[in-house]
Amino acid sequence: MPEPSPQASPVDLAHLPRHVAVIMDGNGRWAKARGLPRLAGHRAGTKSLRRLIESCIEIGIPYLTIYAFSTENWKRPVHEVRGLMFLLEEVIQRQLDELDANGVRIRHVGWLDQVPKHLQHAIASAIQRTAANRRLTLSVAFNYGARAEIVRAVRDIVLAQTPASEIDEACIERHLQTAGLPDPDLVIRTSGEMRLSNFLLWQAAYAEFYCTETLWPDFDRADLVAALRSYAVRERRFGVLPPAEGGGSAGRPADPSLRDASYG
Ligand code: IPE
Ligand code: IPE
Ligand code: MG
Numbered sequence: 001m002p003e004p005s006p007q008a009s010p011v012d013l014a015h016l017p018r019h020v021a022v023i024m025d026g027n028g029r030w031a032k033a034r035g036l037p038r039l040a041g042h043r044a045g046t047k048s049l050r051r052l053i054e055s056c057i058e059i060g061i062p063y064l065t066i067y068a069f070s071t072e073n074w075k076r077p078v079h080e081v082r083g084l085m086f087l088l089e090e091v092i093q094r095q096l097d098e099l100d101a102n103g104v105r106i107r108h109v110g111w112l113d114q115v116p117k118h119l120q121h122a123i124a125s126a127i128q129r130t131a132a133n134r135r136l137t138l139s140v141a142f143n144y145g146a147r148a149e150i151v152r153a154v155r156d157i158v159l160a161q162t163p164a165s166e167i168d169e170a171c172i173e174r175h176l177q178t179a180g181l182p183d184p185d186l187v188i189r190t191s192g193e194m195r196l197s198n199f200l201l202w203q204a205a206y207a208e209f210y211c212t213e214t215l216w217p218d219f220d221r222a223d224l225v226a227a228l229r230s231y232a233v234r235e236r237r238f239g240v241l242p243p244a245e246g247g248g249s250a251g252r253p254a255d256p257s258l259r260d261a262s263y264g
Contacts, residue, residue: 011059011225012232017185019063020227021207022052023199026191026215039083044217046091055221056136057102059228063137063182065109067199071145074114085119088142092122096129103135109177110144139181146201149177168263178203186231188224190216208234 024045031041049066056064069084099106106127112120123142153175157167173179184200184207192213196204210227212219241247 011228013060015232016059016061016228017208017231018061019065019182019184019186020056020061021065021067021184021187021200021204023067023187023189023193023197024049024216024219025189025193025197027217029191030215030217038080039087041215041217042080042084042087046087048217048219049091050095051220052224053099053104053136053138055224057104059224061136063139063184065139065141065178065181065184065200067141067144067197069110069142069144070198071110071143071148072198074143085116088140089119089122092126096126099126099138100130100133103133104130105133105135105137106130107137107139107181109139109141109149111148112143115143137181139178141199144177145198146196147198150202172202176202183207185236186210186227188212188227190214190219190223206236206238208236 027041027045028038029041030044031038034040052066053064068088073084074081106123108123108127112123115123123140150172153172156175157171162171178200181203183203183205186209187196187200187204187207188210189195190212192211194209194211200207208231210230212223212227214223235242
């Protein structure tokens with residue numbers, strides 16, 4: 001694993017995203033193009049993932065979230081679902097020492113109740129072992145879906161008998177799977193698709209998107225750098241006008257019910 005060498009990195013370090021989220025897509029098409037079974041594509045995808053983690057550490061990105069298995073992916077053939085579970089466990093077994101040694105903190109977003117017990121234990125022990133690491137927080141979205149996440153958050157808030165006046169954006173965020181993580185600044189999707197597929201719907205409200213035709217198993221450091229360069233020259237506005245056009249002179253919403261933050 002290379003040491004961080006930001007000075008040597010060909011990206012605009014002043015405008016690095018703090019949190020990159022990746023929809024790793026195209027494994028099946030990668031395999032099909034080679035006459036291989038889909039699982040061969042998923043296996044090749046684990047190599048890309050390793051490269052991605054190394055590159056994030058080297059470039060100095062502190063938060064990385066990867067979409068590895070969606071709540072909708074259960075609808076795939078059972079042998080593919082089993083293969084994906086097997087591969088995650090294998091990745092943990094083979095890469096945990098290196099991830100830990102490189103300061104990677106592993107988090108899981110999603111729900112583990114439906115996954116095999118041995119995978120549950122592997123994930124739990126990886127989280128526990130790496131809990132004190134801070135160089136890169138790697139959140140693995142596995143059996144994750146944003147709609148289910150929001151439904152569960154609302155249920156938890158209701159079950160806690162939270163008064164309506166206390167339900168605001170911060171309250172909802174505390175009940176999401178990603179509680180404590182910054183929102184993603186940049187969402188990358190491979191394989192030419194341009195959709196979120198139920199990934200981080202709440203958290204990506206103001207994320208920048210980068211889509212590439214590259215299939216996930218082919219995604220390498222140069223692809224990541226291209227995404228970071230694209231991000232670096234974008235102007236993020238968050239609904240505010242740029243200063244030269246009057247930004248900063250806060251107006252008042254005509255309809256008081258539209259005030260954000262207080263919802264009063
Ligand atoms: C992404 O690759 C991996 C998962 C969804 C688990 P796909 O399996 O979706 O590959 P394509 O989209 O069929 O090529
Ligand atoms: C999104 O990819 C889920 C993951 C990458 C894990 P899919 O391949 O499942 O999404 P759709 O079906 O193209 O929307
Ligand atoms: Mg796909």
